[in-house]
Amino acid sequence: MAVLQRPNRIEIDLSALANNAATIRNIVGPQVKVWAALKANAYGFGLEVVAKTVLDSGADAIAVGDVAAGVRLRQYGVASPILVYAGGLLTRPAADAAEAHGLTLTLPDLAAARRVSARAARTLKVFVKVDSGLERLGLDPADAGEQIMTIARLPRLVIEGLYTHLHVPPGCPPPYAQWQFERFDRVVTQVRRQGLEIPVAMAASSAVLSISRTMNLNAVDPGRLFYGLVPPGEALTAFEFRPVLTAIKTQLAQVKTLTRTEFVELAPYPVRSGMRIGILPFGRADGFNQINSGEVLVRGRRSRLLGDVAIEHARIDLTDVPDAQPEDEVVILGCQGTEAITVEDVAANQRYVGQADLTLAIGSDVERVYLRGPTAEGLPTAAGADARVDAWS
Numbered sequence: 227m228a229v230l231q232r233p234n235r236i237e238i239d240l241s242a243l244a245n246n247a248a249t250i251r252n253i254v255g256p257q258v259k260v261w262a263a264l265k266a267n268a269y270g271f272g273l274e275v276v277a278k279t280v281l282d283s284g285a286d287a288i289a290v291g292d293v294a295a296g297v298r299l300r301q302y303g304v305a306s307p308i309l310v311y312a313g314g315l316l317t318r319p320a321a322d323a324a325e326a327h328g329l330t331l332t333l334p335d336l337a338a339a340r341r342v343s344a345r346a347a348r349t350l351k352v353f354v355k356v357d358s359g360l361e362r363l364g365l366d367p368a369d370a371g372e373q374i375m376t377i378a379r380l381p382r383l384v385i386e387g388l389y390t391h392l393h394v395p396p397g398c399p400p401p402y403a404q405w406q407f408e409r410f411d412r413v414v415t416q417v418r419r420q421g422l423e424i425p426v427a428m429a430a431s432s433a434v435l436s437i438s439r440t441m442n443l444n445a446v447d448p449g450r451l452f453y454g455l456v457p458p459g460e461a462l463t464a465f466e467f468r469p470v471l472t473a474i475k476t477q478l479a480q481v482k483t484l485t486r487t488e489f490v491e492l493a494p495y496p497v498r499s500g501m502r503i504g505i506l507p508f509g510r511a512d513g514f515n516q517i518n519s520g521e522v523l524v525r526g527r528r529s530r531l532l533g534d535v536a537i538e539h540a541r542i543d544l545t546d547v548p549d550a551q552p553e554d555e556v557v558i559l560g561c562q563g564t565e566a567i568t569v570e571d572v573a574a575n576q577r578y579v580g581q582a583d584l585t586l587a588i589g590s591d592v593e594r595v596y597l598r599g600p601t602a603e604g605l606p607t608a609a610g611a612d613a614r615v616d617a618w619s
């Protein structure tokens with residue numbers, strides 16, 4: 227129950243999420259299917275509410291990271307197609323759950339296809355993944371056409387789609403993306419020429435949509451664009467994407483004045499007698515090491531972090547906020563009064579955290595609070611998540 231947990235929350239603007247879903251739909255046009263890539267609990271934003279919002283606002287289908295996530299969505303009432311991306315083991319329970327819940331599994335190679343075919347009790351819909359350049363999961367384009375034709379002849383498997391995930395590093399040379407796209411496109415063309423119907427062909431993640439409009443095929447599967455995280459590139463500059471993550475907040479658990487005069491040099495951080503500090507109930511387990519800018523906001527003023535972040539706590543210097551009181555709101559990211567801590571401020575203080583990784587780093591105990599939802603009607607309680615819906619209007 228949220229009220230009994232530590233008072234940590236991230237605020238998620240569902241009207242921005244709906245706007246971004248509608249913008250993606252607008253960019254690709256009505257003929258192209260939009261599969262929302264909602265891996266990793268929808269990049270930490272909360273799978274169920276994100277899925278409902280994007281399906282209501284322009285997406286046609288959902289792609290998730292494992293069978294368990296697909297089952298969660300079905301139990302929540304999502305009726306759209308659900309693709310389970312490659313990566314999980316294709317065990318008999320996975321095949322059974324896919325069958326029972328109408329989930330579409332990904333086959334990354336012929337060996338996996340043989341296992342699923344042998345394990346499936348009835349006909350299963352599957353997608354086949356081709357590895358065009360990421361050197362990760364999927365078939366080698368060199369002989370993918372033949373392998374796919376062999377998979378198509380296996381019992382109990384119906385190939386509904388082919389997809390790939392291109393390697394698009396920042397500053398990607400256009401010929402590099404084009405080379406990968408063509409490797410995939412040739413495979414699709416080859417199997418279609420051999421008479422195999424391929425209803426879905428998909429190669430465009432957010433980075434691909436950011437650099438080109440010519441690689442959409444008949445379906446796209448962006449992820450981070452839904453959250454307003456726009457990768458570098460020219461193709462989307464004319465469109466408005468809004469940030470969905472609007473704030474990360476906690477409250478002061480304790481405020482006190484230090485009196486230490488002995489062993490000062492061994493203190494956990496440089497202390498002075500008479501120093502005012504505050505304790506935050508937000509620590510490493512909540513992802514604080516990856517998501518802090520080195521400062522927080524209290525009563526509209528900046529306050530710097532002191533010492534190392536503990537598992538569930540951190541300390542701040544309240545010298546410049548002498549009026550701070552226990553339970554005061556503390557903003558880790560977002561606005562307070564006239565001050566703001568931005569995603570860029572956090573990134574500048576971090577070595578490894580990209581913008582898309584911020585919410586991934588936030589611990590599951592931190593409450594996801596959904597603001598400005600398009601509608602609260604028919605919204606069941608998120609299974610397995612203590613999601614609260616504030617200020618639906």
Ligand SMILES: Cc1ncc(COP(=O)(O)O)c(C=O)c1O
Binds near residue numbers: 390431433447450451
């Ligand atoms: C196969 C596949 N498609 C699409 C995506 C979405 O990528 P992005 O969030 O960069 O749009 C991912 C994310 O890892 C992926 O693995």
